[in-house]
Amino acid sequence: MNSALMGRPHIPTARTPPLRGRQREMAMVVDALENSWARESTFIFVEGTIGSGKTRFLRECIETARDMGLGVSRRNLLHGPASRLPEEGEGDGRGLVVIDDADLLSVLEIDGLVSSEKGRGRQGVVWLVARRVGNCSRHLHSRLSLPGDEILHIPLGSIPPAEAAVLAADLLGAPLSLPVAELVRRTGGHPKLLVELLNGMLEEQTLLVTSAEVRLLEDRLPERLYRWVKAVLDESxxxxxxxxxxxxxxxxxxxxxxxxxxxxxxxxxxxxxxxxxxxxxxxxxxxxxxxxxxxxxQVLSAMVPSELRRILRREVGGPQQHEGGGVLLSEAKTRRLTDKERAIVRLLAQGMTNGQVARRLTISPNTVNYHLKKLFRHYGVNSRVELLNAVGED
Known part of the structure; x- marks a missing residue:
């Protein structure tokens, strides 16, 4: 029997989805590869934050260069994170030299890499160098480039909302329902955040993947997402x-x-x-x-114990008024819940999903979402757990 019908989410087959949201950046690389014959070297520095998809972008560039008949060199990448890149055959003449996580290379490694590649005397070489934002790799930059070389900088930021939704559908293998699409939107287009969110929800079976769509079974964030954000914090x-x-x-x-x-x-x-x-x-x-x-x-806020959050907000006078419509926490205490709001909160406290609440109260899921968003703003909270705690103190 179909696992989806048994109530267990179907985990899509592992595969590399198409690169999404990087059309402009890829066009810059393709242009540099096509015109590399006109100069001795071209240097492309790909810069991004943790989880921005630098290595995935390099993979796409390697495949593109291979499709164009160019050689790809990674034999001097020595060891470490760069070994994630696929092995490619080397070619003569024009080609692509790829360095991932360049900010992790030592001065000695950089000198050996540059001496080896520049000693080959090739014309039309494109150097593709990925590094984190905030790590200048000044020694690598000065050792590689000459006055006549072309230098390009490609920042990898967030991908557009529409592209993030398409990427999520690629990863899950089915169209997104509206609640899942809204959750994807809340990632802000951060590639790794999106991947960790979806993988974690599949692991915890809070998503149901069918051939028709991906449905949200439970409205909570997975532990895997919290672990990833904590790992990023540990870098600071x-x-x-x-x-x-x-x-x-x-x-x-x-x-x-x-x-x-x-x-x-x-x-x-x-x-x-x-x-x-x-x-x-x-x-x-x-x-x-x-x-x-x-x-x-939401994840960072949840890392602070709820009692400490209340104390911090009380000491500074509670969440202040802002453009998003938030109000002072002390002001939120002055308004009582309506009957509809009280019914929604009571059912949430029983562990029901938004869809279950809608069916129980014979209202639409959009109506439930509307009331919840209004309550979130009213109490200055960001999750169902925080809302239940805030209402419980009323």
Whole structure:
């Protein structure tokens, strides 16, 4: 019998889905490969945060170069993370030299790599170098490039929402239902965050994959996602971890004055912490200081014990009014729940999903979502668990 009919999610066959949301970046690489004959060397520096898909992008570039009949060299990548790239045959003349995680190479490794490749005297070589944001690899840059070489920089940011939805459907092997599509939207187009979310939900069987669509069985985030975000935090300094968790606990929009007051820091002392958080990919690089996505904020906030979150918010006066419509927590206490809201909260407390609540109350799932979003804003919370705790204190 079909496993989907038995109530167990079907885990799609492992395969590499098409590269999504990187059309502009791939066009830059293709143009450099096609015109490499006109110069001795071209250097393409691919820069991205943790989980931005640098290695996956390199794989696509390797396949493209091979399809164009160019040789691909990785024999000098020595060891370590670069070994994730596939072995390719080498060619004569024009070709592609690939270096993954260049910021992890030592000065000695860089010198050996450059001497070996440049000693071959090839014309029209394209160097494709991937590194993390915030790691300049100055020695590699200066050893590789000459004044006549072309240098390109390709930043790998988030992928557009529509492309993220297509990628999710690729990974799951079926179209997304509206609740699943909304969950995907909350990842903010972060490739690794999206992959960890979906894999974790499949592992915990909170998604049901059928040939018709992917359905949401339970509205909770998987432990795998929390583990991945924690692993990213472990790459940061203790000060940055504290900064991010406190900021997340205080509300969904970053307030430097409130964070500074909580941490006892001067504003100028926050600048390196902001740079570090952005390099991790947990905060946006836009002028507005915000978390990368609602999902990142939700996970970081959940890492702070609920009692501590309440104390932090009380000490700074609760979540302040902002454009998203949030209100002070103390103000939220003054309004009583409507009968409809009280019924929804009671059924949520029994462990029902949004769909089950809708069926029990004979209303549409969209109506349930509308009331929940309104309650989330009203109480200044970001999850069902936080909402139940906040309502319970009323």
């Amino acid at each position: 300094s203790p000060q940055c971890r504290q900064f991010l968790r406190v900021a997340a606990a205080l509300g969904d929009r970053m307030s430097l004055d409130r964070v500074r007051a909580m941490l006892g820091l001067r504003l100028v002392e926050l600048l390196p912490l902001i740079d570090e958080a952005r390099a991790l990919g947990l905060m946006t690089t836009s002028p507005d200081l915000t978390f990368h996505s609602p999902l990142v904020h």
